[in-house]
Amino acid sequence: MPEPIDLSGLHRELDRLKAQLCHCESRGECLGCKGMEMVRQQAEAVVAAASQPVLFQVAQEAAARDMLTQFGEMQRRLMADPEIQRAAEAMQTHLLQDPEARDLLEDLMRRFQGPESEETGDASGAGPTGL
Numbered sequence: 001m002p003e004p005i006d007l008s009g010l011h012r013e014l015d016r017l018k019a020q021l022c023h024c025e026s027r028g029e030c031l032g033c034k035g036m037e038m039v040r041q042q043a044e045a046v047v048a049a050a051s052q053p054v055l056f057q058v059a060q061e062a063a064a065r066d067m068l069t070q071f072g073e074m075q076r077r078l079m080a081d082p083e084i085q086r087a088a089e090a091m092q093t094h095l096l097q098d099p100e101a102r103d104l105l106e107d108l109m110r111r112f113q114g115p116e117s118e119e120t121g122d123a124s125g126a127g128p129t130g131l
Contacts, residue, residue: 005047014040031111 014036021032028034049060078084095101 005051007044007047010043011040014043031108 018032018036021036022030023032024030026033049057095105
């Protein structure tokens with residue numbers, strides 16, 4: 001049986017990064033907290049999978065590829081449905097008509113784009129989302 005992997009250093013660094021990104025005083029409600037928790041779980045899953053015998057790894061990789069294929073196909077089928085397309089368009093129209101929702105979306109897009117997008121600015125004048 002392989003030796004357990006010590007993730008304490010990784011957890012310590014994730015905690016430091018989470019403290020820098022947190023906007024909710026570590027209540028687990030903001031994107032920083034939720035994102036860091038997701039990264040922590042993904043890291044633990046990678047270590048757990050990589051620690052298993054090779055045959056289990058191959059089976060898990062095949063299952064993960066199959067699951068991604070199924071999700072992709074499900075997404076294609078859903079988006080091919082005209083009713084779902086109309087609902088998505090209606091939601092987008094509604095969100096864009098609400099100034100507060102639009103501001104929140106633009107702020108979210110700025111956060112996803114990272115600091116380099118803020119430094120370069122947006123020549124179009126349409127904001128970071130291009131909306």
